[in-house]
Amino acid sequence: MATLTYREAVARGIAQEMARDERVLLIGEDVAEAGGVFKTTQGLRERFGPRRVRDTPISEEAITGMVMGAAMNGLRPIGEIMFSDFLATCWDIVANQIAKTRYMTGGQIELPLVLRSANGGGARFGGQHSQSVENWAMAIPGLKVVAPSTPVDVVGLMAAAIRDPNPVVFLEHKALFATKGEVPDGELVDTLGRAATVRQGDHATIVALAAMVPKAIEAADLLGREGISADVIDLRTLVPLDVTAVATSVAKTGRLFTVEENPRLCGWGAEVASIVAEECFWDLDGPIVRITTPHIPLPAADAIEDMAIPSVNRVVETVRASMQ
Amino acid sequence: MSDAPSNGTALGPGSHPEIAPSVRLKMYSSMWRARVFEKRVYDLFMSGLVKGTTHLGTGQEAVAAGFSTAMRDDDMVFCTYRGHNHTLLRGAPMDSLMGELLGRESGCCGGKGGSMHLTDVEQHAMGSYAIVGAHLPVAAGAAWASAERGTGQVTACFFGDGTTNIGAFHESLNIAAVWNLPVVYVCENNLYMEYTPISSVTAVPNPAADRAAAYGLEPIIVDGNDVDAVYRTALTALHRARSGGGPSLIEAQTYRHHGHSRADPGKYRPDEEVEAWMRKDPLILYRARLESLGFAASDLDQVEEAARAEIDAATAAAKEAPEPGEAVLMTDLWADGGASWRR
Ligand SMILES: Cc1ncc(C[n+]2csc(CCOP(=O)(O)OP(=O)(O)O)c2C)c(N)n1
Ligand SMILES: [Mg+2]
Numbered sequence: 001m002a003t004l005t006y007r008e009a010v011a012r013g014i015a016q017e018m019a020r021d022e023r024v025l026l027i028g029e030d031v032a033e034a035g036g037v038f039k040t041t042q043g044l045r046e047r048f049g050p051r052r053v054r055d056t057p058i059s060e061e062a063i064t065g066m067v068m069g070a071a072m073n074g075l076r077p078i079g080e081i082m083f084s085d086f087l088a089t090c091w092d093i094v095a096n097q098i099a100k101t102r103y104m105t106g107g108q109i110e111l112p113l114v115l116r117s118a119n120g121g122g123a124r125f126g127g128q129h130s131q132s133v134e135n136w137a138m139a140i141p142g143l144k145v146v147a148p149s150t151p152v153d154v155v156g157l158m159a160a161a162i163r164d165p166n167p168v169v170f171l172e173h174k175a176l177f178a179t180k181g182e183v184p185d186g187e188l189v190d191t192l193g194r195a196a197t198v199r200q201g202d203h204a205t206i207v208a209l210a211a212m213v214p215k216a217i218e219a220a221d222l223l224g225r226e227g228i229s230a231d232v233i234d235l236r237t238l239v240p241l242d243v244t245a246v247a248t249s250v251a252k253t254g255r256l257f258t259v260e261e262n263p264r265l266c267g268w269g270a271e272v273a274s275i276v277a278e279e280c281f282w283d284l285d286g287p288i289v290r291i292t293t294p295h296i297p298l299p300a301a302d303a304i305e306d307m308a309i310p311s312v313n314r315v316v317e318t319v320r321a322s323m324q
Numbered sequence: 325m326s327d328a329p330s331n332g333t334a335l336g337p338g339s340h341p342e343i344a345p346s347v348r349l350k351m352y353s354s355m356w357r358a359r360v361f362e363k364r365v366y367d368l369f370m371s372g373l374v375k376g377t378t379h380l381g382t383g384q385e386a387v388a389a390g391f392s393t394a395m396r397d398d399d400m401v402f403c404t405y406r407g408h409n410h411t412l413l414r415g416a417p418m419d420s421l422m423g424e425l426l427g428r429e430s431g432c433c434g435g436k437g438g439s440m441h442l443t444d445v446e447q448h449a450m451g452s453y454a455i456v457g458a459h460l461p462v463a464a465g466a467a468w469a470s471a472e473r474g475t476g477q478v479t480a481c482f483f484g485d486g487t488t489n490i491g492a493f494h495e496s497l498n499i500a501a502v503w504n505l506p507v508v509y510v511c512e513n514n515l516y517m518e519y520t521p522i523s524s525v526t527a528v529p530n531p532a533a534d535r536a537a538a539y540g541l542e543p544i545i546v547d548g549n550d551v552d553a554v555y556r557t558a559l560t561a562l563h564r565a566r567s568g569g570g571p572s573l574i575e576a577q578t579y580r581h582h583g584h585s586r587a588d589p590g591k592y593r594p595d596e597e598v599e600a601w602m603r604k605d606p607l608i609l610y611r612a613r614l615e616s617l618g619f620a621a622s623d624l625d626q627v628e629e630a631a632r633a634e635i636d637a638a639t640a641a642a643k644e645a646p647e648p649g650e651a652v653l654m655t656d657l658w659a660d661g662g663a664s665w666r667r
Contacts (some may be wrong), residue, residue: 025472051472060493066499069465071451073400074473077465093492097458101451103663106434107656110446141665142657193667220464221487243666246403275666 001184007149007177010040010116013158014078016187018048021076024162025052027036028063028080028116035080036179056157060090064115068098068167071113073260076162083125084117084171085132091136099142112165112183114158119147120261121309122175122210127297130174130305132261135268136296137169138238144192145238147171149213151181153236156190162194173210185200193240197249201229204319205249207272209235212310216259219315232255238268246272252287257319259310264295289322291315339432343552347393348614351551352624354389355607356631358598361418364635365408365425365439370587373643374425374598378439381409383549383581386606387512388413390554391480392610394562398475402463403482406512407452409426410482415447417640423645430645433600434652447665455493457483460509464500467507478565479507480558488531494538497573501539506565508558510530512548514602518584519592532575541573548576552613579604 009283015290026044028036032055035042047169048105056063062083067079081087087094094115101109121130135147144166148154152171161168198213199206199220213234220230231249235242250256256276258269273288291310299305362382373490382389387411392401395414412421416432424431425439432444440454450466453459463481487493488511500507506639511532515522525553528534533543546557554576561572579601583590589597609626657663 057495057499059461059499061458061492062464062495062499064469065458065461065492065496066465069462069467069479070469070472070563071465072462073466073469073477074475077469093457094460097453097462102659103657104433104437104441105443105445105451106436107661108433108443109451110660111657203362213621239665264487275387323559 001182003180004054004151004183005177006148006151006154006172006179007040009183010158010172011044012183013155014041014152015044015047016155017159017162018044018052023074023076024078025054025070025075026078026080027054027056027066029056029058029082031055031080036080038041038174040172040177041080060086061093064090064093064098067113067115068093068101068111071111072109075114078114078116078162079098079115081115082302083129084119085128085131087133088134094143094169095140099140103142109165110113110165114161114168114170116170116172118174119171120173120300122211124300124305126300126301130298132293134171134238135262135266138268138271139266142167143239144168145171146192146236147173147210147238148236149173149176149234151179151188151212152183152188155183156188157190157192157236160192162234163189168192171210175211179214192237193242195236195242195245196234197231197245199230199232199233200218201231201253203228203253204225204230204255204257204323205233205246205253206230206257206259206319207233207235207246207269209238209268210261211252212259212261213214215310216315218312219319222312222316223319226320230319241271246276250276250280251283255323256284256288257315257322258290258292259315260290260292262293263311264290265294267292286322289318291318340616341622343555345619347555347621348552349619349627351555352610353612353627353631354392354413355385355551355610356628357418357634358385358388358412359607361412361421361629364422364639366582367572368426368639374439374574376438376501377426377585379406379585380580380582381406383601383605384512384514384578385409385547386551386554386610387482387510387576387578390551391510391558393642394555394558396478398448398477399562400450400466400479401482402450402459402466402479403452404459404484405452405454406484407442408439411442411444411452413447414444416442416444416449418634419641420444420581422638422642423429423568428645429648430642435648436656457487457490459483460487460492460496463507464496464505467500467505468503470506470638472515476566478562480510482505482510482512484517484523485511485513485515485531487511488535489526495540496538497535498603500571501541504568508561508565509573510569511573513575513577514580516584516593530575532573533542536567536573539573541571544572544574546576547576547579548561549609551606553611583667616653
């Protein structure tokens with residue numbers, strides 16, 4: 001057992017898979033010599049050499065397109081897009097090429113690849129370096145979407161993503177990079193599409209993702225002192241979506257809350273809410289409530305960025321008010 | 325392709341012995357197969373049997389014929405929506421292509437791709453891409469994997485003149501050059517984007533060749549209607565890529581006989597321009613050359629006859645094939661064969 005930061009866990013997960021499978025390579029801007037702008041790939045170039053860990057020009061279409069072409073031809077490449085906001089510059093390759101090609105070719109082309117990116121707000125970077133884009137990726141048929149909240153999940157889900165024979169968008173949360181957690185020694189391989197119930201309760205189900213998970217846990221602890229006990233579900237992956245975990249919990253608690261960092265409209269919680277409304281309607285004892293970032297770009301100043309992203313307080317107050 | 329001359333790809337730059345008669349006949353046959361295929365596609369489109377859209381390569385056959393003949397069996401091809409010629413001549417069976425165009429289960433993509441996405445991975449025809457420029461970085465990636473795996477494969481990537489003005493062109497050429505990738509980029513300059521002349525929207529007269537210097541590459545222009553010239557240029561570029569010499573950017577000057585797509589009559593093109601290029605029809609030019617080289621007219625007629633028989637058989641087979649059923653609608657999104665997004 002070791003205590004790792006979330007950012008160290010990224011490198012640990014990649015290293016585990018690179019050591020196991022020589023077809024795994026990593027490319028991106030500043031990922032090799034510099035070890036990544038978030039230091040998430042530190043030590044990989046030293047350990048695996050300059051051919052397997054390689055710096056690219058500032059060419060997001062080239063990074064994503066080359067990862068796709070290499071996956072077609074026998075490699076299992078990982079591409080890093082420095083900030084997830086930048087995925088917009090190569091969204092054609094991601095959404096039109098990588099996501100659609102297997103289906104459009106009648107299954108002729110397999111694309112075992114991972115696109116990693118630093119996602120989310122809280123770092124005071126302003127509107128073009130802060131967005132949570134998990135709902136962009138979730139909206140595209142053909143992409144798996146992973147967004148872990150703890151170091152141990154980063155390692156195990158990274159391994160699962162790299163071993164998965166499908167394209168996976170792996171979103172690392174900027175606000176979590178410095179957080180620490182226990183990670184067992186030895187090989188870790190998790191499963192995509194399995195949510196984790198990280199708090200148990202009877203009165204409400206709070207579903208969260210990535211940086212919203214620790215906030216949901218803290219909120220649940222505070223609510224517990226007031227006599228409102230909640231299940232907290234960390235979805236961990238959006239595609240595949242663990243509907244069973246959510247439905248099972250809602251059957252027990254009768255109430256559903258989502259805590260989402262993505263902007264309001266068509267956020268992932270909208271899909272979760274619609275499924276629960278359709279399939280678990282008779283289990284519900286009250287309205288489904290979504291707690292999200294408003295439908296705005298994220299501002300830079302601490303004071304207002306903190307107002308925009310769901311806070312522990314907002315979760316507590318929203319759940320409390322809705323449960324009265 | 326199977327009888328591609330093994331001596332061909334081993335040639336060094338500039339050292340071109342005479343092209344063997346069997347190779348010449350093969351290229352003549354390739355051009356005719358592509359010609360009759362596109363002619364049939366046009367007729368079937370006009371009669372409503374081919375739906376959606378088509379972008380014919382009629383007039384541009386020499387580029388695909390020259391390259392496919394020069395390639396090694398396992399070399400890969402990436403092309404655009406105007407990709408029938410390339411996919412066919414890389415080796416995809418005509419009936420599976422026709423099946424795809426007619427929306428049949430027998431199609432190379434089972435009916436899920438259509439005219440703009442013809443793909444036959446078994447033949448190393450790695451796909452037809454319908455977003456301008458998108459396949460250039462994908463081709464670079466396939467070439468990168470060949471280099472890392474040491475397979476000796478070269479990737480050829482075909483695109484239009486209009487594609488030289490999109491960002492993916494620049495990103496791909498730059499990284500291909502920096503990483504010294506075994507990829508050959510071939511711009512088929514047919515003078516037009518959809519309806520707009522390339523010259524009116526491009527800062528340089530030769531949209532690909534004049535940009536080569538920006539990537540440290542040699543400017544290469546070839547007469548894209550002369551299949552021998554294309555073949556020789558292809559041999560040189562493939563050899564360079566295979567022997568570690570890195571990428572090439574080739575501008576093949578050619579012309580499409582039809583409009584851009586579907587039933588477009590191409591009226592935006594001046595009559596004199598069209599007539600001048602029709603006189604440079606690559607099939608007519610090549611037949612004249614072969615006859616002057618002593619090929620018997622009857623042998624050449626036979627090549628044309630064989631192509632016509634092949635397209636008739638392929639059309640009949642495709643028409644007889646069933647349409648895809650509901651069972652395939654939700655297949656092949658994921659590697660497990662299904663399309664489920666939940667558990
Ligand atoms: C990114 C993008 N923009 C626009 C289009 C629409 N479009 C399809 S073909 C075409 C012209 C492309 O011209 P060129 O590259 O010269 O190829 P050609 O059709 O002449 O073979 C355009 C604009 C597209 N498919 N993708
Ligand atoms: Mg053109």
